[in-house]
Amino acid sequence: MPQSLAITGLGIILPTATGIQAFEEALVAGRARFDYLKRPGREGRQRFIGSEIDEMEFESVIAGKAGLLRTASFSSQVAAATVTQAWSDAGLDSRRIAPERVSLIVGGSNFQQRHQQQTMQRYQSAPQLVRPTYALSFWDTDMVGVLSECFHVCGEGYSVGGASAGGAVALIHAARQLQMGLADVSIAVGPLFDISFWECQALTNLGAMGGSRFADQPALACRPFDAQHDGFIFGEGCAAIVLERTDHARQDGAKAYGRLCGWSMVLDGLRHPKPNAGGQLQAMRAALKMAEMEPGQIDYVNPHGTGSPLGDSTELDALKAAGLSHCWINATKSLTGHCLTASGAIEVVATLLQLRAGFCHPTRNLRQPIDSSFRWVKESVVEADLRYAVSNSFAFGGVNTSLVLGKAA
Amino acid sequence: MTKDNIFEVMKGHIRCVEPEMEGTPISPNDSLKLLGLDSVARTEVLLLTMESLGVTVPNTRLAAAQNVGELVEIFASYTGG
Numbered sequence: 001m002p003q004s005l006a007i008t009g010l011g012i013i014l015p016t017a018t019g020i021q022a023f024e025e026a027l028v029a030g031r032a033r034f035d036y037l038k039r040p041g042r043e044g045r046q047r048f049i050g051s052e053i054d055e056m057e058f059e060s061v062i063a064g065k066a067g068l069l070r071t072a073s074f075s076s077q078v079a080a081a082t083v084t085q086a087w088s089d090a091g092l093d094s095r096r097i098a099p100e101r102v103s104l105i106v107g108g109s110n111f112q113q114r115h116q117q118q119t120m121q122r123y124q125s126a127p128q129l130v131r132p133t134y135a136l137s138f139w140d141t142d143m144v145g146v147l148s149e150c151f152h153v154c155g156e157g158y159s160v161g162g163a164s165a166g167g168a169v170a171l172i173h174a175a176r177q178l179q180m181g182l183a184d185v186s187i188a189v190g191p192l193f194d195i196s197f198w199e200c201q202a203l204t205n206l207g208a209m210g211g212s213r214f215a216d217q218p219a220l221a222c223r224p225f226d227a228q229h230d231g232f233i234f235g236e237g238c239a240a241i242v243l244e245r246t247d248h249a250r251q252d253g254a255k256a257y258g259r260l261c262g263w264s265m266v267l268d269g270l271r272h273p274k275p276n277a278g279g280q281l282q283a284m285r286a287a288l289k290m291a292e293m294e295p296g297q298i299d300y301v302n303p304h305g306t307g308s309p310l311g312d313s314t315e316l317d318a319l320k321a322a323g324l325s326h327c328w329i330n331a332t333k334s335l336t337g338h339c340l341t342a343s344g345a346i347e348v349v350a351t352l353l354q355l356r357a358g359f360c361h362p363t364r365n366l367r368q369p370i371d372s373s374f375r376w377v378k379e380s381v382v383e384a385d386l387r388y389a390v391s392n393s394f395a396f397g398g399v400n401t402s403l404v405l406g407k408a409a
Numbered sequence: 410m411t412k413d414n415i416f417e418v419m420k421g422h423i424r425c426v427e428p429e430m431e432g433t434p435i436s437p438n439d440s441l442k443l444l445g446l447d448s449v450a451r452t453e454v455l456l457l458t459m460e461s462l463g464v465t466v467p468n469t470r471l472a473a474a475q476n477v478g479e480l481v482e483i484f485a486s487y488t489g490g
Contacts, residue, residue, distance in 0.1 A: 066428035070426075070428065
């Protein structure tokens, strides 16, 4: 078992919940909120279905930083509000941790596409007037800069790629920061992917984004693992995870939501977006090996489970081959949609809350699973004694990640 | 557009770019720099004002202004106000 790593703080913002307590309640209730996408820059020739957060007043989220947040992108504003929760949850203000011993990893890249689209649209006829702060905000790293100023973080900080697995890749890097002794506290952020019409259309044309079968009934469109799935449905969301070495957390009396026991990242060696059961299997095996665990010890799987017909069936093949088909299995994306760069982190939060409280949240619209041999949590919540879970996130580019999470000791 | 209108537009952008200025009176004799706006904030205010007024004023002309009042004069000469 590698050096034990504890999750000591969490933050989340979703359409159905702001804050961890609200999110846990929303998970138990199987709450979701799908509609047609309305945010400016998402309207196109056709209506796209997705899940958008409420308008929030972000400027007063952090005292004295209204000016800073006003010139930051929507994704960065949401991240600041999310990290505020996690920071306070981990008690980082009262614990005396040197700023240079805190690091910050933002998962995924290109998460500000609509910010770019809106800027180009606004200044199309007068490009000479484009705001100088766009030169700051177009970089993904601007989120790192904004967060590092808001929370006075002076250790290492960077954004990592990983596309739809970005949140998980961020957590893996946060773990490495601790393992390498570069930080005592490492914060992983799964940023809100601010999608524009262009990506919605391209992903639809690729056949990846669904919503055509239930084009007139948005609430039914997102249905991972169900026989009538037709692709992923987009969701807005952001999650932040505070990670520390267990002994460091203990010496300050910080509570732990759970443990990160193992992780892996494996490339398929294939650029084509087709999911690869071999790579997914390899990732799960490597994460279990790192955790020094057997598949039989895992109680629950939180799959990538997007609602893509090929993706869903490929992942089930890989889970079977990995010896994990005995586990309780649901699909968090059936409630949140696919939050792309944030999903990996959101699903870690969902997994930890379920492990802690001993339940598995419902999977919306799972009426007819594509493979009934799995232990599905369908549309009702299930109480379960859970100790260990596997959380998967996969991405275009042949990226496969798998995390092993454990209930707090 | 009158000079008073231009002044109001510019004040709105100053308060937007620098939220701490909310509630602080701004007079034509004030300089953006002494009001506490850094170089990025000053450029933002000027470009946002150009966008609102629908004019483009070269930096070289604006650089000569000593205070908000002189900036308003320069903008007025471009809007025909």
